[in-house]
Amino acid sequence: MIRDITLGQYYQTESVLHGLDPRLKIIGTFLYIISLFLVRDIFGYAVAGIFLAVLIVLSHVPFKFMVRGLKGILVLLIFTGVVNVFLTPGEVLVSVWKFNITREGLKVGSRMVIRLVFLVIGSSLMTLTTTPNRLTDGLERVLKPLKRLKLPVHEMAMIMSIALGFIPILIEELDKIMKAQSARGADFESKKLSARIKSMVPILVPLFVSAFRRAGDLATAMEARCYHGGEGRTKLKPLRYRRADYIAYLVLILYFILIIAEGIIF
Amino acid sequence: MKETGDRRQGTVLCLLFVYHKKYSFKETENRPxxxxxxxxxxxxxxxxxxxxxxxxxxxxxxxxxxxxxxxxxxxxxxxxxxxxxxxxxxxxxxxxxxxxxxxxxxxxxxxxxxxxxxxxxxxxxxxxxxxxxxFQNPDNQIIGTVVEEDVAFGPENMGVKSRDIWERVIRSLKSVDMFEYRKHSPSRLSGGQKQRVAIAGVLAMQxxxxxxxxxxxxxxxxxxxxxxxxxxxxxxxxxxxxxxxxxxxxxxxxxxxxxxxxxxxxxxxxTPKQIFTNVEELRGVGLSVPKVTELAFELRRRGVDLPEGILTETELANELCRTLSEAKHRKF
Known part of the structure; x- marks a missing residue:
């Protein structure tokens, strides 16, 4: 049952985007988000939209997977839209009781919503086309300069990748604990919220205890295999830029220049 | 999805353990x-x-x-x-x-x-x-999310060059007969297979x-x-x-x-032979001898002519055949 949950939203298929270096995709997503905040008018949005559309087609990921990410922020989208439409002062178009819909409000509201939609789709495009492993690898490399500021970049990446590896194991464990507790009469199906919350305790306590024990065991096993932090560590699959990555960087820079130029000219 | 937070917690703690251990072992020893x-x-x-x-x-x-x-x-x-x-x-x-x-x-x-x-x-x-x-628990010693990455963990820590790591990974996986599973996720393997991956992970450190x-x-x-x-x-x-x-x-x-x-x-x-002869003594320390040895021991006690320290089924079978044929000879 719950064993089949897949975490992270990687969509397995072959495409140009899937093959690109994770560092490039992280930096690219970051630049794209910045570009969304630089554009001011309809042309800029058109450029950003077309760019995104091309990427979506290139990714071979069904569009509905990207829309899925929007569901989570639906409330935020509606809220942003409504607030902006009603509360922006300007030329009144329609008046409803105390609130006025203004021309400026419509403009700002729709821009905010489009911006958010692009932002979410753009970033889910990255997670959809990159395995969690490559993503953490990429993140570690991209954030490497922050090590100078004493930020534990390697450790964070290690934590993330171990967490990913342990998800199936802990899900299995959770399943076992739930079955064991149900066998002893625990009720997880109750309609009452208070009862449901109470029934979580006998699940979470053993789960925590075993997670602690596993953590201790794993730390010993890592030490036994000479783990001593990121210092002097090599990689089985080091990240290497290939030609496609350089081309992608070029495209990315061109896009960014276009956005900036568009902002200056219009 | 409520549980994900707790799962992360475990890993965070694990890393804390590593940290703690890394920096604390220095203090434990002050004997020359x-x-x-x-x-x-x-x-x-x-x-x-x-x-x-x-x-x-x-x-x-x-x-x-x-x-x-x-x-x-x-x-x-x-x-x-x-x-x-x-x-x-x-x-x-x-x-x-x-x-x-x-x-x-x-x-x-x-x-x-x-x-x-x-x-x-x-x-x-x-x-x-x-x-x-x-170690004992196969789940708690696998670090990578793919078999080959897990095997590479040791050599990676030792700072072996990428190309050499590949060589070691392939050789180790082949010697425990797990090469065909190199792209699999360890969580999908059986206990025995996981344990062999763990052995390969150690082997890769040569x-x-x-x-x-x-x-x-x-x-x-x-x-x-x-x-x-x-x-x-x-x-x-x-x-x-x-x-x-x-x-x-x-x-x-x-x-x-x-x-x-x-x-x-x-x-x-x-040697195993010397040890397993002392069935009684072993029982005294809470251990039991292999079933075959125990059977031979009990038979011997009841007067069947068997040598001490029988360890395998074939050995016992051979010895029994010998005693039986000898008994037959004596009859005639």
Whole structure:
């Protein structure tokens, strides 16, 4: 049952985007988000939209997977839209009781919503086309300069990748604990919220205890295999830029220049 | 999805453990190091009156009592040996095993690995590379999310070049017969397969000796067979020294030398044949001999003419056939 949950939203298929270096995709997503905040008018949005559309087609990921990410922020989208439409002062178009819909409000509201939609789709495009492993690898490399500021970049990446590896194991464990507790009469199906919350305790306590024990065991096993932090560590699959990555960087820079130029000219 | 937070927590804690251990082991040791025994001992591993104790504390942290888990143990392991250390639960065998690659430091006495004192911090990583360790729970020692990445973890830590890591990974996976699973996720493998991946992970560090701490305790009979077969193969074909910690007698049958531990001490040592002859004595320390040996022992006690120390089914069958035909001859 719950064993089949897949975490992270990687969509397995072959495409140009899937093959690109994770560092490039992280930096690219970051630049794209910045570009969304630089554009001011309809042309800029058109450029950003077309760019995104091309990427979506290139990714071979069904569009509905990207829309899925929007569901989570639906409330935020509606809220942003409504607030902006009603509360922006300007030329009144329609008046409803105390609130006025203004021309400026419509403009700002729709821009905010489009911006958010692009932002979410753009970033889910990255997670959809990159395995969690490559993503953490990429993140570690991209954030490497922050090590100078004493930020534990390697450790964070290690934590993330171990967490990913342990998800199936802990899900299995959770399943076992739930079955064991149900066998002893625990009720997880109750309609009452208070009862449901109470029934979580006998699940979470053993789960925590075993997670602690596993953590201790794993730390010993890592030490036994000479783990001593990121210092002097090599990689089985080091990240290497290939030609496609350089081309992608070029495209990315061109896009960014276009956005900036568009902002200056219009 | 409510549970994800808790799952993360576990890993965060795990890393905290690593941190804690990394920075705290320096303080634990203040006895002077022993001079190197490089020439004196040709043994791969040698322990000299090794003791270890766990201090029991009450809830205020005051010392309640001291448990001697390992009590003045002397043993030596030669290159290429297959050693089995047997003992009931709580006999101190796992604690002893952790001394062989400097996961624990002796409170008294010294452990030498390849001539290096395990308390010598300078050689910590050399020691851990010389003796690899495989643990009981297959789930709690797999670090990578793909089999080949897990096997690469050791060499990565040692700073081996990427191309050489690949070579090591491929060779190690082939020698435990798990090469075809290299792209799989470890969570989809059986217990026996996971344990063989763990062995491959140690092999990739090219150790001289592998210490296996009850590697089969959590496996089903099939998995147990697979793992023991792999271990024997490594010892025979590649000449890797094996120290097998177990409480299954059947697994010790093929060892060159068997040590029996009880209450932190070595109470018996010898070849499997010598050890398993003493059925009564073994029972005394909470161990039972292999079923075949026990059967032979009981038959002998009831007057059947069988030699002592029968270890395998074929041996017993042959001996029984011999006695039967002899009995027939006598009749005529």
């Amino acid at each position: 190091l022993s001079p190197h025994l490089i020439l004196k001992s040709m043994s791969l591993i040698k322990t000299d009156k090794v003791s270890y104790e766990y201090i029991r504390r009450d809830k205020d942290g005051a010392v309640e009592g001291i448990n001697k888990a390992v009590d003045e143990i002397d043993l030596s392991v030669e290159k290429g040996d297959f050693i089995a250390i047997l003992g009931a639960n709580g006999s101190g065998k796992s604690t002893l095993a952790k001394h062989f690659n400097a996961l624990l430091y002796p409170v008294g006495g010294t452990v030498f690995v390849g001539g290096m004192d395990t308390r010598d911090e300078e050689h910590l990583w050399d020691i851990r590379q010389t003796t690899g360790m495989v 150790p001289e000796c592998i210490v296996l701490d009850e590697p089969t305790a959590m496996l089903d009979p099939m998995g147990r067979k697979e793992v023991i077969a792999s271990i024997r193969e490594l010892n025979k074909t590649f000449g890797i020294t094996i120290i097998l910690i177990t409480h299954y007698m059947e697994e010790a049958v093929h060892a060159d030398k068997v040590y029996i531990m009880d209450k932190g001490r070595i109470v018996m040592q010898g």
